[in-house]
Amino acid sequence: MTDDETDERFRARLRAFLTEQHPGRRPKDPVERVAWQKKWLAALYDAGYAGPSWPRAYGGMELSFARQVVYQEEYARARVPGPLGTGLGIAAPTIVKYGTPEQKERYLRPMLRGDTVWAQGYSEPEAGSDLPALRTTARRDGAVYVVNGQKVWNSSADIADIFFTLVRTGPPDSRQDGISYLLIDAHAPGVTVRPLRDLTGD
Ligand SMILES: Cc1cc2nc3c(=O)[nH]c(=O)nc-3n(C[C@H](O)[C@H](O)[C@H](O)COP(=O)(O)OP(=O)(O)OC[C@H]3O[C@@H](n4cnc5c(N)ncnc54)[C@H](O)[C@@H]3O)c2cc1C
Incomplete structure (x- = not known):
């Protein structure tokens, strides 16, 4: 994200990424589905589009609240896979706020990238x-x-x-x-x- 980017330009940039990189149909087979989802989460992270509310220091986007709303709207609209497991929404915020520097370094990025569930x-x-x-x-x-x-x-x-x-x-x-x-x-x-x-x- 560039500092002088407007909300509209951010929305357009995100929409283009989600449309162009969309991972396609959800596999029926559960094992294939997890692999498909992990691949998507890694691609999202590697392109800098993971963790809208997370600190940048741990791989997130650190967006303003208004920009997070734009992100969630576009994410839902694109119908791309969501997070794997329940750690991102529940454990991660606790570690961000209360974890030691070592715990943050060890756990946050792999969780966000979908490498550990x-x-x-x-x-x-x-x-x-x-x-x-x-x-x-x-x-x-x-x-x-x-x-x-x-x-x-x-x-x-x-x-x-x-x-x-x-x-x-x-x-x-x-x-x-x-x-x-x-x-x-x-x-x-x-x-x-x-x-x-x-x-x-x-
Ligand atoms: C699909 C699903 C996914 C879940 N995922 C997770 C998970 O990932 N991790 C995890 O740890 N847990 C998970 N849970 C567990 C969920 O959080 C519990 O079901 C919940 O804590 C309620 O516990 P219980 O089912 O034992 O019901 P109980 O605690 O036995 O309650 C039974 C009923 O009694 C009522 N009741 C209980 N105590 C009182 C009281 N003092 N006064 C009045 N009414 C009361 C309750 O409202 C409820 O209607 C999941 C549950 C479901 C169904």
Whole structure:
């Protein structure tokens, strides 16, 4: 973006990019679909059109709010694929605001480019609306955490590389005061992901 560019010119430039680079029809096969979506997200990032609200320091566009509205209008109009996983909308803003410089450097760009997919692991079979009831424990053992428990309803868990989770690090009755935010490598030994079919068959 150039500083003297008008909203209209920005809209036209973005529209041209989304039209010319449109990745085509969504593949029916789920594996092909994820690859198709990742390819698109990488192309978007590499061309400087990813993360309209993100800081430029982490690969975003850092647009004004008005310009973000233009971006979202054009993005929806073009019917191009959206983000993969739930990390971009939920975990990333937390890392942008509260993460250490190392965490920002390590996690943000790969997430924005679609190279790593993040899924949320908060809910549990006995902890939905009442999240302070969660029972998954994380115990520090030297340089690692040993995690025990079960999460449920984790959208995109089947394609995730990282789970951003809430786990109990305090005593069992510590409710909301004993919860920590832990990133878990989805490919780590001991992680099992099972499908949960909903009423629509998804
Ligand atoms: C499609 C889908 C995707 C999801 N994706 C994710 C995800 O990616 N990651 C994740 O962590 N979770 C996810 N969830 C979980 C979702 O956030 C939970 O379903 C939600 O927290 C509610 O929990 P629950 O289903 O156990 O219902 P419950 O908490 O058991 O609630 C059941 C009913 O009781 C009502 N209720 C509960 N407590 C009270 C109260 N004190 N007073 C009055 N009414 C009450 C609720 O409103 C609800 O109608 C997903 C759920 C769905 C359906």
